[in-house]
Amino acid sequence: MTGYNLRGMWTLYRHEMARAIRTSGQSIVAPVLTTALYFVVFGTAIGSRMATVGTVDYGAFIVPGLIMMSVLTQSISNASLAIYFPKFTGTVYEILSAPLGYGEALVAYVGAAATKSVIIGLIILATAFFFVDLHIVHPVAMLGFLVLTAVTFSLMGFIIGVWAGNFEQLGFVPMLVVTPLTFLGGAFYAVDMLPEPWRTVTLFNPVVYLISGFRWAFFGQGDVPVLLSLGMTGLFMVAAIAAIAWIFRTGYRIKP
């Protein structure tokens, strides 16, 4: 029988999730604590002097950005570690020799990484309700953006995990690229609060579109039109899938 090895895919997904559950203390407490600190510093201390952005209370305004920031970093670190660790220990031989298609392995790894970061995103959202008054205008779209972003950045994390040759490189991209892009992507401010030319420069930052779309789902307004956000997110996803297809075709750093 040919067909797909769905049982294999499901096994790998569950294996990845089980590892997260065994270490759920660290994987949940850390992002929740970090976010709570952001709320205290930005929302309460600074926000009390900022009043509102547009019509939205500043404390509430930063919630989508904070969630996005965690989801981006969690997605990347979950997915990159998930593939880097087997490469590092050599256990990747098991995945490569299993009757598992590339697509199946990818769905399992990326699916598990994205699931974890969506859960963390939702926990942070729940935490936010303790600090600020929130009303979500488009809850379904909010969930949609959350999942889409988690999947897209898990795909990117997968690429980083395949590319990384050591633990330093594994931390390099999230530290030096993702965190700055997120900070400068409008997590704590609206893009139109920036002076030119920074406002235009910012539009080259992919994270702007993610946060803007997510913020639209919360408050009904974003920095850019929601369809543009959706289109750009889709574009990143397609680009990541294309890169991974190339990795699998050439065996780049997985299969010599």
Next chain:
Amino acid sequence: MTNILSVQGLHKTYKSGVVALHPTDLDVRKGEIFALLGPNGAGKTTLISLICGLVMPSGGHVAVGGQDHVKRFRDARRLIGLVPQEMNVDIFTTPMRAVRLTRGLFGKKPDDAYLEQLLRDLSLWDKRDARLIELSGGMKRRVLIAKALSHEPEVLFLDEPTAGVDVELRRDMWKLVHRLRERGVTIILTTHYIEEAEEMADRVGVINKGRLLLVDDKDALMARMGKRQLIVTLQSPLAALPASLDRPGLALGGEGTTLTYSFDSHAGDTGIADLMRALQAEGIAFSDLDARRSSLEDIFVDLVAEDRSRAA
């Protein structure tokens, strides 16, 4: 007998230009124990890795159980269990979780009774819930074997199964191999010990510098390879071999002080007793006797030389 594994023109050249495997043809029969014999760096692991999907082939075809290993890789790989040479284990998992994972990855339904028997057979049952980081090297290797067998493969690859393994595990491994063979499992193992190939295999392939030099039945090969030499150090030098000593395989050397007798250790009559009697009859006294087996290295030198002369 049908072939469970068929390799045609398989070769691998790395990007660096290193040729790890020259175009290779190999057929392995269903149910046999096949030993791939060669020194370190000969290409044994490369050949196995190419077949199992760990390395991208530069060309050639592989079929496992008649299924092409690229076009129908799921069907081909389902039949294969692989025990890698390196201790590639997730040290944070447990033996039970490890075998369940592999079985699932290979698309097999859970079967706790089978897995229990497997872990018992490998003396891992008592440690089934211990983290691998707490287990000894030998135990970790047992876990690797258990994983490879967790999905009931029809072909088992053992890459250097006894390298750096203690006597007990080596004995268990050989017992296991014979038990698996009785169940009809085909076993392909790599080794650089002639003794191991001799002990375990039905057929042997000799590989060196990325070339499969020959494949033959073990007995035929051992007869050819298993030459032994008896070296007799004489008390006083001889000018020439006496006529009564003249026989095939005997040569006088070391300026008349040593007699070297090459014989086939697998023959019914090695001719040693006869030689000893002849020496006594001639009244030739000797001070030392030394027997040595042609080493793997000698054999490779011979085979490679043969290979070259054939190519020339």
